Amino acid sequence: MGLSEQVSGGAEAGRTLPTSATGDVVQLTVPALTGFLGVVRTATAGLAARLSFTLDEIEDLRIAVDEACVMLLSLPGPQPPVAATLTCRFRVLDDALAVTVSAPVDDKAVMPAEQSFAWQVLTAHAADVTGHAEAGHAAVALLKRRRRR
Numbered sequence: 001m002g003l004s005e006q007v008s009g010g011a012e013a014g015r016t017l018p019t020s021a022t023g024d025v026v027q028l029t030v031p032a033l034t035g036f037l038g039v040v041r042t043a044t045a046g047l048a049a050r051l052s053f054t055l056d057e058i059e060d061l062r063i064a065v066d067e068a069c070v071m072l073l074s075l076p077g078p079q080p081p082v083a084a085t086l087t088c089r090f091r092v093l094d095d096a097l098a099v100t101v102s103a104p105v106d107d108k109a110v111m112p113a114e115q116s117f118a119w120q121v122l123t124a125h126a127a128d129v130t131g132h133a134e135a136g137h138a139a140v141a142l143l144k145r146r147r148r149r
Contacts, residue, residue: 027087027090029088031086044065045058048097053097061125069086072086072103076105087102087103098141099141101141103137103139104136129142130142
């Protein structure tokens, strides 16, 4: 099936993340197929819930990560075609979750213009959104802050 989950720094599945989890990284790698985006959305929402994000913050993050994934999957794939993967890397910060979504792409792939609808969705739901495509690799990085309680 090719689906793998790599967890480091003590963020074990089935366990609530303690506040000392700051700096922990959770990395999820799935086949670069739209059929696996549900897995990414579920993992995103689950991790954000464990970090005590509000329901609105969870939904914003889920939408942003989904949009980043769709943006990368819409780019031309690597040549020659290979079994590509989509990787989502979640880094726990004191008051935020930093997410980087990446995938192999064609060497000539170009990210959509920052004025595109996809970028508008990303920046509406997350902060510090950046993206690049170079040397056969594309990535979108974003930050979702928790509201102070």
